Amino acid sequence: MNNFEYKNPTKIIFGKNTIEKLTTEIPADAKVLLLYGGGSIKKNGIYDQVKTALAKVDIIEFGGIPANPEYSILMDALKVIKDEKITYLLAVGGGSVIDGTKFLSAAALYDGAEPWDMLKNKERPSKGLPFGTVLTLPATGSEMNSGLVVSRKETKEKLSMGGPALFPTFSILDPQVITSIPQRQLANGITDAFTHVLEQYMTYPAGGLLQDRFAESILQTLVEVAPTVVKDPTNYEAASNFMWSCTMALNGLIQQGVPGDWAIHMMGHELTALFGIDHARTLAVVTPSHYKYNFEAKKEKLAQYAERVWNVTEGSTDDKAYAAIEKTEAFFHQLGIDTKLSDYTKDYEGTAEEIAKRFTERGWKLGEHQALMPEDAEKIVKMAY
Amino acid sequence: MNNFEYKNPTKIIFGKNTIEKLTTEIPADAKVLLLYGGGSIKKNGIYDQVKTALAKVDIIEFGGIPANPEYSILMDALKVIKDEKITYLLAVGGGSVIDGTKFLSAAALYDGAEPWDMLKNKERPSKGLPFGTVLTLPATGSEMNSGLVVSRKETKEKLSMGGPALFPTFSILDPQVITSIPQRQLANGITDAFTHVLEQYMTYPAGGLLQDRFAESILQTLVEVAPTVVKDPTNYEAASNFMWSCTMALNGLIQQGVPGDWAIHMMGHELTALFGIDHARTLAVVTPSHYKYNFEAKKEKLAQYAERVWNVTEGSTDDKAYAAIEKTEAFFHQLGIDTKLSDYTKDYEGTAEEIAKRFTERGWKLGEHQALMPEDAEKIVKMAY
Numbered sequence: 001m002n003n004f005e006y007k008n009p010t011k012i013i014f015g016k017n018t019i020e021k022l023t024t025e026i027p028a029d030a031k032v033l034l035l036y037g038g039g040s041i042k043k044n045g046i047y048d049q050v051k052t053a054l055a056k057v058d059i060i061e062f063g064g065i066p067a068n069p070e071y072s073i074l075m076d077a078l079k080v081i082k083d084e085k086i087t088y089l090l091a092v093g094g095g096s097v098i099d100g101t102k103f104l105s106a107a108a109l110y111d112g113a114e115p116w117d118m119l120k121n122k123e124r125p126s127k128g129l130p131f132g133t134v135l136t137l138p139a140t141g142s143e144m145n146s147g148l149v150v151s152r153k154e155t156k157e158k159l160s161m162g163g164p165a166l167f168p169t170f171s172i173l174d175p176q177v178i179t180s181i182p183q184r185q186l187a188n189g190i191t192d193a194f195t196h197v198l199e200q201y202m203t204y205p206a207g208g209l210l211q212d213r214f215a216e217s218i219l220q221t222l223v224e225v226a227p228t229v230v231k232d233p234t235n236y237e238a239a240s241n242f243m244w245s246c247t248m249a250l251n252g253l254i255q256q257g258v259p260g261d262w263a264i265h266m267m268g269h270e271l272t273a274l275f276g277i278d279h280a281r282t283l284a285v286v287t288p289s290h291y292k293y294n295f296e297a298k299k300e301k302l303a304q305y306a307e308r309v310w311n312v313t314e315g316s317t318d319d320k321a322y323a324a325i326e327k328t329e330a331f332f333h334q335l336g337i338d339t340k341l342s343d344y345t346k347d348y349e350g351t352a353e354e355i356a357k358r359f360t361e362r363g364w365k366l367g368e369h370q371a372l373m374p375e376d377a378e379k380i381v382k383m384a385y
Numbered sequence: 386m387n388n389f390e391y392k393n394p395t396k397i398i399f400g401k402n403t404i405e406k407l408t409t410e411i412p413a414d415a416k417v418l419l420l421y422g423g424g425s426i427k428k429n430g431i432y433d434q435v436k437t438a439l440a441k442v443d444i445i446e447f448g449g450i451p452a453n454p455e456y457s458i459l460m461d462a463l464k465v466i467k468d469e470k471i472t473y474l475l476a477v478g479g480g481s482v483i484d485g486t487k488f489l490s491a492a493a494l495y496d497g498a499e500p501w502d503m504l505k506n507k508e509r510p511s512k513g514l515p516f517g518t519v520l521t522l523p524a525t526g527s528e529m530n531s532g533l534v535v536s537r538k539e540t541k542e543k544l545s546m547g548g549p550a551l552f553p554t555f556s557i558l559d560p561q562v563i564t565s566i567p568q569r570q571l572a573n574g575i576t577d578a579f580t581h582v583l584e585q586y587m588t589y590p591a592g593g594l595l596q597d598r599f600a601e602s603i604l605q606t607l608v609e610v611a612p613t614v615v616k617d618p619t620n621y622e623a624a625s626n627f628m629w630s631c632t633m634a635l636n637g638l639i640q641q642g643v644p645g646d647w648a649i650h651m652m653g654h655e656l657t658a659l660f661g662i663d664h665a666r667t668l669a670v671v672t673p674s675h676y677k678y679n680f681e682a683k684k685e686k687l688a689q690y691a692e693r694v695w696n697v698t699e700g701s702t703d704d705k706a707y708a709a710i711e712k713t714e715a716f717f718h719q720l721g722i723d724t725k726l727s728d729y730t731k732d733y734e735g736t737a738e739e740i741a742k743r744f745t746e747r748g749w750k751l752g753e754h755q756a757l758m759p760e761d762a763e764k765i766v767k768m769a770y
Contacts, residue, residue, distance in 0.1 A: 001560075001625040003400025008393070014642065015388025175386075207622040209609060210630050213602030221595045237592040240386040244642070245595050253638075257399065257629070 001207045001257040008252055010144045011170040014244065016236070018174045019046065022053035022090075025132055025170045030088035032059045033081055035101050037093045039063055044180035046136055050092055060084055065093065068151040068158065068272055068279065069100030071116060074107070078115070081108050081129070089131035091168075094185075095140025095192075098133050099148035102166045105129045119150060124163035133171040137181055138243040139189035139280065141196060141250025143171035151273060158269040173247065175239035183230055187335040188280035190226050193246040194219065194331070195283040199262050200255040202291065202301050203368040208258035212304070215254045219309045221245045226335060263366035264290050267377055270355045277344045284332040284339050289383035291325045293376070294367070341385050352381035386592045389641040395529045396555040399629065401621070403559045404431065407438035407475075410517055410555045415473035417444045418466055420486050422478045424448055429565035431521055435477055445469055450478065453536040453543065453657055453664065454485030456501060459492070463500070466493050466514070474516035476553075479570075480525025480577075483518050484533035487551045490514045504535060509548035518556045522566055523628040524574035524665065526581060526635025528556035536658060543654040558632065560624035568615055572720040573665035575611050578631040579604060579716070580668040584647050585640040587676065587686050588753040593643035597689070600639045604694045606630045611720060648751035649675050652762055655740045662729045669717040669724050674768035676710045678761065679752070726770050737766035 013021050026032060032054065041047040051059075062077045080086070081104060091101035105128035107115040118125065135143045142148065147162035178186065201215035222245050228238035248254070267290070268282030277285075291298060302321035306312035310327040312320050329339050341348045356378035359366070366372040398406050411417060417439065426432040436444075447462045465471070466489060476486035490513035492500040503510065520528045527533065532547035563571065586600035607630050613623035633639070652675070653667030662670075676683060687706035691697035695712040697705050714724050726733045741763035744751075751757040 001400070001622065001629070003403065005396065005398050007396035011390065011392035012641075013390050015386070018388060207625065209622070209626045210602060210606045210633065213605055214599060217595060217598030217602050220598055224594060237386065237594070240592070240642070241594045244386070248595065256397075257625070 001211075002259070004256040006252060006256045007164075008144065008167065010167045010251075012144060012173060012247070013170060014173045015240075016174060016176060018172050019049040019134055020053045021172060022050060022132075022134070025172075026054060026057060026088060026090065028056060030057060031084065031086050032057055032088045032090050033077070033084070033086040034059050034061045034090050034092060035065060035077065035097055035104070036061075036063045036091075037065050037067070037097050040180070041092055041136060044136075044177070046092060046134065046177060050090075050134060060086065065097050065100045067096045068149075068276075069096045069103070071150055071152040072154070074100050074103055074150065075115070077104055078107050087129070089129055091131060091133040092136060094135070094137030095142045098135070098142040098168070099140070099150065101131050101133070102128075102142070102146075102148040102168075103150050105131045106163065106166060116152065119159040119161050122161055124161070125165050126163060128163075128165040130169050133168045135171060135173050135243070136177050137185060137189060138173075138175075138178065138246035139192040141193065141247055143168060143173065144247050144251035147250075149269070156273045158273040160269075173243055175236060175243045178229070178233045178239045178243070181233065184336070186230050186233060187337055188278050189246060190222055190229065190242065190335055191284050191332060191337050192280040193249040194222050195264060195280070195287060196249040197222075197254065198287065198328075199264055200258065200260050202298055202305065203259045203261055204297065205300050205304075206258045211254050211256065211258045214248075216305070216308045218245050218249050218254070219305070223309065223331065226331070230335060259368040261366075261368045263372055263377070263380075266359075266364065266366055267355060267381055270358060271341065271351070274351060274354065275345050275347075281337055281344065284337045285341050285344070285384050286380065287332075288325055288329045288339055289380045291328075293380045293383060294372075295321065297369075341381070348385050352378040352385075355381050386596075386642040387644070391637060391641045392549075393529065393552065393637055395552045395636075397529060397558060397632070398555060399558045400625075401559060401561060403557050404434040404519055405438045406557060407435060407517075407519070410557075411439065411442060411473060411475065413441060415442060416469065416471050417442055417473045417475050418462070418469070418471040419444050419446045419475050419477060420450060420462065420482055420489070421446075421448045421476075422450050422452075422482050425565070426477055426521060429562070431477060431519065431562060435475075435519060445471065450482045450485045452481045453534075454481045454488070456535055456537040457539070459485050459488055459535065460500070462489055463492050472514070474514055476516060476518040477521060479520070479522030480527045483520070483527040483553070484525070484535065486516050486518070487513075487527070487531075487533040487553075488535050490516045491548065491551060501537065504544040504546050507546055509546070510550050511548060513548075513550040515554050518553045520556060520558050520628070521562050522570060522574060523558075523560075523563065523631035524577040526578065526632055528553060528558065529632050529636035532635075534654070541658045543658040545654075558628055560621060560628045563614070563618045563624045563628070566618065569721070571615050571618060572722055573663050574631060575607055575614065575627065575720060576665040576669050576717060576722050578634040579607050580649060580665070580672060581634040582607075582639065583672065583713075584649055585643065585645050587683055587690065588644045588646055589682065590685055590689075591643050596639050596641065596643045599633075601690070601693045603630050603634050603639070604690070608694065608716065611716070615720060644753040646751075646753045648757055648762070651744075651749065651751055652740060652766055655743060656726065656736070659736060659739065660730050660732075666722055666729065669722045670726050670729070670769050671765065672717075673710055673714045673724055674765045676713075678765045678768060679757075680706065682754075724769075726766070733770050737763040737770075740766050
């Protein structure tokens, strides 16, 4: 096990009808900017619950934060924050709204002229406006971590950052919110969380026996509840375990003391930046090819995953490892998620080369050993065509 | 899954040679009271590491905090805190030293005349002197939670409390410390952590699918590493997984959203108060009888535990549940831990009645349904003679 430092100060408020607890979590004298996405919260009743809970608080609203939160829109929100002397941010949404709000938390107190530079320079902000979240779409884990991803149409870029000041002060997780989420987005959420765990787990045996078992626990639970979540999101047992699994998948816990990969995300982000494919679906596209390409390096963990998560008990290590990749791809298919780039776009020729070029420009080496070069990424993406 | 609120702000600093990080965790202008136990830290080198790291800090020492931290001794420490205007507490020890330090953190800012009243009244302090810990004995999980237990010889009492202000600011966990721990205490630590998990898990199926799997992960890991920990504590992989498992066993995570039992601890505390038996060993005495007595209520979870932790695949639910109790008792025996009260004292007659009397006086009802009456405790303790 590697040395690690872990601190996660976010207060989680989990369960039925918990949105009303906003009343006690946000200071009565705060000037709040309420951030949300495309407006679904106005149809599903969440907006009304939030407004009722904060009836006595001074609130300004900023809606329209898109999936893959767009820098130029966030800059509009930043202007509101500064003009209106906002003191508290409240994200009501999924990972995109929360990530955007986190970025604004840092940007509001950033000294430089161009907040995008924080992303370019991989800064780790130690100060930010306080913010809370009401999660409306389980998937990214952003509600209990300090990381964020922002996109910029102008440059077709999608970059990530994080920092100790960027944990939500509180996050409200009411599993009942998933009843109004379209099946497509539920499938995305499951796939996203599942891949988050894989990125932190599918490396090589590193002596993190407990971390491995925790990771497997989340994978097993997602596999167990996925069919019910997609078919009947009103099933509270499935919904609550789905939601808590998504949070635990990326709140920092399972990555402590063990190597992480994250190459799938780095390649996936480019597919979103280039084609606008849903984040989760880009992960499903890259995952099988990534594991096939890095088979020798990852086969021991792949085999362990096959045994413990998929109950594959027969065959050699290689057999089990191959079975693991097949089972994973079948799981995505079962959720209605396609796993080839050509399923999403006809313009895929040249994509691998473009991604390799970008990684070369940025000097990126990927994977748990930082040994995957841009030419490896090129081959992996090509395998995923 | 039940509703829950969860926040754990303790910073964990985990790994080899991490004690030196004290330098950056304790404010340079703090006036520190260094609390420790019987002095073993002066023999195993930990004291020297702490003093080196804090060479530039103003430190006063208070040693001699015994196992089951004694109220009268803590009151001596409280006098030092007040006389010397201490601003920061540093616990260097196991659960007893840390629990004692937590109590002092609250007592230092307590307004009442008699700090014991905080325990009697089950107060939940919202303020305390800041404190950090250097863990020298993995077992209780006190290094990452806000609970504590204090004993009082004068009244033969052992009472617990907790509160949001009583999380350590930081805890340093260097698994190498276990190399100097006697085998007896290592066995105690494993047993203590194992029972902590059981108390939060062995109730009834409550829809906490992920929580169940996390609990089982800790149990599986403890079972896996226990023989090596006891035989060769220099094995770092075993030591680090043992240490992290003990912390995760009682840092609040696995209890969120699910019922807890804790009757074993309540009965065990009385055995320590009456006979001075090691805390962990009292748990091993009570556990098998408690599960036999409450077999019908707990058999579904017992069978699940048998399947997932002990790989018992044959037989009916009842068969598996019985096997689970046997496997658990055998695990304690394998660690050299006796599981009958008569193994520890010849004066056990009347113990069950005395414990029932105490519970009656305190108006205690125990167990996940708060339905175990003092007369049930009497029968359980008798079964454990």
